[in-house]
Amino acid sequence: MSETRGMSEAVLKDSKDTLQSDIPKTTAWKDFLALIKVGIVNSNIITAFTGVWLAIHFAGLSFFSNLDVVFYTLAGSALIMAGSCSFNNYYDRDIDHLMERTKNRPTVTGKAQPSRVLFLSFGLIITGLILLALTNMTTLLIGAFGVFAYVVLYTMIFKRRFVSNTIIGSISGAVPPLIGWAAIDPNLDVIAWVLFAIMFLWQPPHFYALAMRRVEEYRAAGVPMLPVVKGFKRAKKSIIVWIIALMFIPFFLTPLGTPLVVLAALLSTGWLILGLKGYKKKDDIKWATSMFVYSLNYMTILFVAMVIVTLI
Numbered sequence: 001m002s003e004t005r006g007m008s009e010a011v012l013k014d015s016k017d018t019l020q021s022d023i024p025k026t027t028a029w030k031d032f033l034a035l036i037k038v039g040i041v042n043s044n045i046i047t048a049f050t051g052v053w054l055a056i057h058f059a060g061l062s063f064f065s066n067l068d069v070v071f072y073t074l075a076g077s078a079l080i081m082a083g084s085c086s087f088n089n090y091y092d093r094d095i096d097h098l099m100e101r102t103k104n105r106p107t108v109t110g111k112a113q114p115s116r117v118l119f120l121s122f123g124l125i126i127t128g129l130i131l132l133a134l135t136n137m138t139t140l141l142i143g144a145f146g147v148f149a150y151v152v153l154y155t156m157i158f159k160r161r162f163v164s165n166t167i168i169g170s171i172s173g174a175v176p177p178l179i180g181w182a183a184i185d186p187n188l189d190v191i192a193w194v195l196f197a198i199m200f201l202w203q204p205p206h207f208y209a210l211a212m213r214r215v216e217e218y219r220a221a222g223v224p225m226l227p228v229v230k231g232f233k234r235a236k237k238s239i240i241v242w243i244i245a246l247m248f249i250p251f252f253l254t255p256l257g258t259p260l261v262v263l264a265a266l267l268s269t270g271w272l273i274l275g276l277k278g279y280k281k282k283d284d285i286k287w288a289t290s291m292f293v294y295s296l297n298y299m300t301i302l303f304v305a306m307v308i309v310t311l312i
Contacts, residue, residue, distance in 0.1 A: 051180025079128030
């Protein structure tokens with residue numbers, strides 16, 4: 001009996017060691033960056049900066065004379081986004097282990113205790129909102145709405161229940177440029193809403209392409225993404241529709257000059273052509289990957305170009 005017990009304990013120990021060996025070796029800093037989804041934070045900071053930069057430009061103000069507002073805006077935006085993403089990791093820790101791209105998050109591996117993650121999330125969000133409040137009330141309200149849209153509407157309500165989850169999530173993802181603009185001009189010029197529209201319409205084709213690449217993972221996790229519920233054919237059609245809708249929005253950016261409008265038109269046309277080729281390709285995953293990469297380049301190039309044209 002003692003020999004059998006010893007063998008069982010050895011097997012359990014080996015299994016535990018195997019599971020632990022599967023967890024990548026990371027530093028506390030890398031775990032923190034994974035927890036706040038630093039990639040999402042960085043990409044949204046680009047759009048927030050563009051919003052604040054263009055507001056300063058059209059208001060005829062000096063950028064360096066408003067460095068304090070710029071700091072409060074960008075730091076506050078980064079913190080509320082980091083806190084919201086951290087909460088998303090906390091809330092989804094029961095399904096993240098089912099997906100390859102999320103299974104090594106600190107909330108899944110046990111490196112981050114749920115209670116501490118929740119405390120960190122609210123700490124980051126509250127600190128971020130305080131910084132946004134140092135600019136003006138409009139900025140604070142927009143930032144708070146962005147948090148509510150991502151944490152409550154998307155993460156807690158829509159993500160696991162409705163196929164429209166991506167559209168709801170796109171609302172919060174389109175808020176950063178509004179935050180940036182409002183910090184300088186609370187009245188929110190038409191250009192601010194154009195930036196919001198670009199980001200809102202950009203996200204569905206971006207995330208549908210990602211969902212196609214990870215369709216089996218989303219299916220296993222029970223997340224009703226469009227490709228999971230409606231299939232690849234429907235997802236492709238939706239991607240094309242959203243890109244076509246997006247193509248017309250940059251024409252409202254004429255105050256930034258014809259070269260920018262032409263660049264935006266070329267970027268949109270290239271994305272549409274690449275999307276239409278998806279109907280001819282047999283490898284849907286390869287096509288989805290190219291669409292996903294193109295979407296990242298589209299957003300980065302367009303928003304950086306908006307800043308550059310004001311310097312020429």
